[in-house]
Structure formats: C-alpha cells, structure tokens
Amino acid sequence: AQSVAQPEDQVNVAEGNPLTVKCTYSVSGNPYLFWYVQYPNRGLQFLLKYITGDNLVKGSYGFEAEFNKSQTSFHLKKPSALVSDSALYFCAVRDIHSGGYNKLIFGAGTRLAVHP
Amino acid sequence: KAGVTQTPRYLIKTRGQQVTLSCSPISGHRSVSWYQQTPGQGLQFLFEYFSETQRNKGNFPGRFSGRQFSNSRSEMNVSTLELGDSALYLCASSLGGWNTEAFFGQGTRLTVV
Numbered sequence: 057a058q059s060v061a062q063p064e065d066q067v068n069v070a071e072g073n074p075l076t077v078k079c080t081y082s083v084s085g086n087p088y089l090f091w092y093v094q095y096p097n098r099g100l101q102f103l104l105k106y107i108t109g110d111n112l113v114k115g116s117y118g119f120e121a122e123f124n125k126s127q128t129s130f131h132l133k134k135p136s137a138l139v140s141d142s143a144l145y146f147c148a149v150r151d152i153h154s155g156g157y158n159k160l161i162f163g164a165g166t167r168l169a170v171h172p
Numbered sequence: 173k174a175g176v177t178q179t180p181r182y183l184i185k186t187r188g189q190q191v192t193l194s195c196s197p198i199s200g201h202r203s204v205s206w207y208q209q210t211p212g213q214g215l216q217f218l219f220e221y222f223s224e225t226q227r228n229k230g231n232f233p234g235r236f237s238g239r240q241f242s243n244s245r246s247e248m249n250v251s252t253l254e255l256g257d258s259a260l261y262l263c264a265s266s267l268g269g270w271n272t273e274a275f276f277g278q279g280t281r282l283t284v285v
Contacts, residue, residue: 105271156227157268158266158268159230160264
C-alpha cells in the first residue's frame with residue numbers, strides 16, 4: 057500500500073529563516089509526489105510535484121522540494137520564510153495502482169507557523 | 173481560466189436528510205475526485221470519475237455516491253446523513269494523466285445537526 061508520513065504536527069520558524077517541512081513516503085513502483093498548502097477555510101493549493109528527473113523541484117511562492125530516493129523522503133523547503141507562509145501543508149502521493157488517475161493519499165498535514 | 177468551483181460553500185442539514193454537492197472542474201479537465209476532510213481523519217479519498225465513469229472508490233459506506241455529467245461537472249450525494257458526516261468536502265480536477273497535478277476547489281462545509 058502507498059502511504060506518506062509527515063512526522064511533525066507543527067513547525068515553528070522565525071521570519072527570514074529557512075524552513076523545512078518533512079515528508080517520507082512508501083510506494084511500490086515510481087513515486088508521484090505532491091505538496092499542497094491550505095489556508096483557513098480554503099481548499100488546497102498546489103505547490104509543486106515530483107514525477108521524474110531532477111531531485112530538486114522548484115514550485116510556487118519560492119518553495120522547493122528535495123526528492124531523496126534512498127531515504128524515501130520529499131522534504132519541502134524555502135530559503136527565507138514569510139509570515140504569510142503560515143498555513144497547513146500536506147504531502148501527497150498518487151496511488152497509481154488504484155485504476156484511476158486522481159487518487160491522492162495525503163499525509164496528516166504539518167502546521168507551519170512563521171513568527172515575525 | 174476559472175478554477176474549480178464548488179457549490180454551495182456552506183450547508184447545514186439535519187440527521188437523516190440527504191444532501192447533494194456540486195463541482196465544476198477546470199475547463200478541459202476530465203478527471204474529478206472528491207475528498208472528505210475532518211480534524212480526526214484528515215483528508216480521505218471518496219471517489220474519482222473520468223469521462224462519466226467511476227474509476228475509483230474509497231472506503232466509505234454506500235450512503236456516499238457520485239456521478240459525472242458529459243460536461244465533466246460532478247455531483248456527490250450523501251443520503252441518511254449522520255453527525256459524523258460533518259466535514260469539509262473537497263473536489264479536485266485534473267487532465268487525467270499520471271504526471272498531471274490536481275487542482276482543488278474551495279470546498280463545501282457540511283454541518284449535520
């Protein structure tokens with residue numbers, strides 16, 4: 057079965073400092089990995105994806121993620137955090153064995169708090 | 173380009189009633205999926221439709237059903253509502269390939285009283 061884990065419920069970081077939100081995955085076959093962000097009372101916004109190719113993936117709003125096959129990790133990073141980055145972040149893996157295209161399996165989410 | 177539109181945004185229903193939620197995908201997207209989000213269970217997959225056919229179904233009781241129309245718009249229905257059905261219901265659309273990302277709507281907040 058495919059799964060993702062986000063080991064931290066909350067991450068606190070000072071504005072201007074680098075941030076990392078951790079994600080590990082377990083899949084059979086090639087992983088299709090995604091990061092989404094959710095602001096209060098809103099849907100999920102797509103940040104970036106890893107399908108194949110370079111291990112460093114660049115996405116929206118200055119975010120990037122590093123794919124590490126040996127450690128089965130896909131950590132989200134940003135060089136300099138903003139207060140406006142404070143939100144709930146979800147890592148997800150596409151379930152490619154389910155027969156469809158659009159079944160995502162999500163982690164529990166990590167709440168990012170950026171302090172001024 | 174318009175995003176994924178879900179209606180209504182908020183609903184309050186009584187136990188035992190039924191409810192229908194609507195989702196209009198991004199133009200050109202043929203795959204629509206539904207998710208339930210609750211504080212306790214997180215984001216859980218309900219079902220996926222592609223070209224009017226259900227491709228996938230999550231582990232939910234038969235009270236949860238859906239359909240997709242020829243214009244790719246989708247509806248989900250929950251019958252005999254229970255208090256535990258209170259949640260944010262999210263719809264996502266995509267082009268339908270393995271390497272395409274899904275785009276989510278704002279969600280419908282359902283409260284069952």
